[in-house]
Amino acid sequence: MKFPKRKALRTRRERIPPLVLRFSVSFIILSLFTTLWSLASPLMSIPDEAAHTVKAAAVARGQFLGTSGQTQGEQLKVIVPKYIADTHALSCYAFKVNITADCSPGLSASDRQPTEARTSAGNYNPLYYLVVGLPSRVLSGEPAIYAMRIVSGLLCSLFLAATVLAATQFGNRKWPVVAAGVAITPMVLFLCGAINPNALEVVTASAVFINLCLVLDNVRDLSRFRFNIIVVGVSAAVLANTRALSLLWLALAVVAALLMFPLRDVLLLVKNRLVLAMTALMAVAASFGIIWLQTSNTLASLLGVPSKITPEQAFGTTLDRTFDYAAAYVAHLGWLDTTGPAAVLAWWSCLIGGLMVSAISVRPWRLRLGFVLLIVAALVIPPVLQAQVVAEIGYIWQGRYLLPVILPMLFAAGLAIRFRDFPTSPFAKRLTAWAIGLTVAAHTAVFANALRRYGVGIFAEANWGDMFGAPKWQPPLGWLPLTLTYLVVMALAGILLYRHLFNGLAPEPNLQTDEPLAHSTPGSLHE
Template identity: 45%
Template sequence: MPHSTLPPLLAKFNHLKTHRPAPSSFRVLIVAWLLFGCIGSVWSFASPLMSIPDEPAHTIKAAAVARGQLSGTSSGVQGAPLMVQVPGYIADLNQHVCFAQKSNVTADCATPIDSSDRGWRTGKTSAGNYNPVYYGIVGLGSRGLSGETAIYAMRLISTWMVAFFLAAIFAATASLRRFHRPVIAASIALTPAVFFLTGSINPNALEIASTGAVFASLCAIAEQTASKVRLSTLLLVVFTLSASVLAHTRPLSLLWLAIAATAAVLCFGINASLRTLAQRRFQVALLIVGVSCAFALWWVVSAKSFESLLAGAPIPAESAAVAMLDKTVFFMVEYVGVLGWIDTMPPPAALYAWVLGFGAMLFLAYTARPLRARWVMVLLTVTVIAVPTALQASSSEQLGWIWQGRYTLAMVVTLILAAGIATRFRPFRITPWTKSMVRWGLVLGGLAHAYVFLEGLRRYTIGIQDHVNWTEMFEPLWQPPGTWQVLAVIYILLLATCGSFLYRLLTTPPAQARQKLIAPLQPPLSR
């Protein structure tokens, strides 16, 4: 080897030592789980009890299932709540929503929950016929505890369960060979609305997280199969758990599971999917998922889960369909973060931040190559627009208006993740300009998350009034556990920590770039 070429190669070698190795999927999973669990926990304390849509119904259902009542007693009338036997402090939760749909009313209007009222009483829940799996797990928090302590325990169990599947999305996307854009897409997909729901007793959050985890893990598994790499045990476990749990979250979850799996197949093609199916370990995972889905489908049919829906004023199907199509873009507000009982809009600045992020990812995906990636985008875009419209129109004459934007969030998150997968082949060079873009993007996202969180605190501590009243928060009418000031500081620190880890991850050079850089050194070293 000529002596003149040695210094440049040594310089390259020294440069390599400053670059971090490819991220470990397991490490990403653990770190993300801890961070998302803490973020969801802060939301669970910052949101007054029963301040999330339908939380009383889900809490009553969870307490009942934990005590062996898998479904409630029906009056036989469509839309009427089902009756279950639960402790008195649980049965009365429907009376603690005096602030619901009144953004100017603070949370101090709610009377304290009587922890001594533990005698059996009849509780009413609109979720009585829903699949009991989620509720059985969350309801364990009410066993041996009482009052607000029991309800916070139930919230935290739900939070950390959801946080695991949110973290699984990042673990799966980070395991891809070209992981940068998929990880960016995952960061954009997790809006404040996702974390707001994560801190509640509501299977909606688990549905969102597990749908995203199914899609991301299937994509990562398909890539490993196409590369003839041994399938990662972690990814197989993530897929098995997320798909099995997703099937049991809500009545529509089996549909979301089918669409997410189909989208993953389209991302990598039929041939890659057939090779994956030929893997014995994947077949075992698929068998477990199939058994879980079969039970979930049996429950939906036998328990008549859709008949638990509350009935409202009938709406002609045509009018409902037109109204849904007209609201397609407006639902973006709910995707970002409508808080409370759909009564507190996100600050416009935060909304625009996600409009920018969503728009950029979708634009890149619809112009991406290979062309087959665009078919995935078409499938998921049609799903986000057409499926809710069809479901609302088909039930509007019996149930009235039932749809909310959060019901589509599982598919919206999958759509943005698919955009990241579709754009993974675009060059992502780690340059000073790239690093600057990543830093500013993370700062913008962090500020938007913090702004929505503070808006939620303002809504419940002093109410959203006709005048600007941020300074009045220092004389709050209601305080969450630990005070809003402490929770706000903790939340901002958690966001900063998330941003720091994401920056390290996104400034890790692609594997191909590292390989090209080290290649000239290999022959001399081998000799």
């Protein structure tokens, strides 16, 4: 039997378009991450996952809306298989870091009889749930829930891969790629591996922003960026029909991208038929999202306890907690009861802080306009929204809600500094290798710590030894094989990132590499 020669293999590989290869590799790696998180997290260990699971199973059976009264926070009634209805009883460990996941009674695959269940997500937009709920029509019991998680992760990985691909397509691509490495935190991957539409709005908002920036950056050669134009339209359409605040995130992503480019470049977009078609798609999708919000009264499902706190007090308190919420941008797992290791939070604070300071210091001023808008939005939106609802449902804001702003903000920072020289000295290469290595270790530490929390609990005394003894709870396939697999995949991603930064392909033709903003000089931007 003859094996293909190395030259023949290289020829076949070279036939694969570079963009297809980059997208495929990104999607596979991201899908592995989300799948591993799907398996590592005990069922219903993500905030409100039971409510979203019931909603997904109901929508998959044609129940887009359930039955309910008219009072604030009243959960809707739907009919789902009994094993789906029983998911509310699985989170016995919620809010208690010393209680392991073995307290969960589990689910029986034979319990498929139609049962009434309640869900606080009953009147949410059905688009996400229609896709994620499909495995519950084929499988039953715990395998069905894990399959629903994996499908959610694959869906999110598609948009996240399109985001990473766009970062690699800029003529000056290295800083945007660095921003991607910083923005995809453990929290993002954790959410993507769960049944919760929060993850989908995070990745679609990021895809809209960076792909629109790429299109604007190459507005005079759009024939080579048709895929990215389609990504903008599809991502925007999905984002507009995800959650109650998704239309706000969509508006911010679009406006922030437009602010980073001259008006004359923005106006050139209207001459492209595909752009007009995707704009029409966005308009129709946004209209449907607005109609759904108004007719289904989505905001009425928000749970909470009425408070006597005044809106002014709520505004000030929420603003004061701005940096407390920041832990959720990196690693605030479970029912907000498991924060990542302190060293991980400190490391990401350095990465994010360095990126943000670099962006705010860059010139000309237009390069940082989108970044400034998003950072102001990140500071102002939480207290404003919390002040509006505090009297009716109390304090409900969580840091993860703002991730659809935080990720585009970090990408905007990377785009703002993309024309700055990327250091390539031997020292810079060693420094980058160490930084990537520490990031790989940080990701893995968060993953392992989450498994420890559910396997043996977290106490004042270190108990890692118990994990190698007899953990009270184990995920499918075992905690150690999952952790080692996660480390291997993360290391592979780190190697690919390093190679892209220092051994990547030369800038693609017809992409500007010397002048910031298409066909503009710094002097024309009024520093």
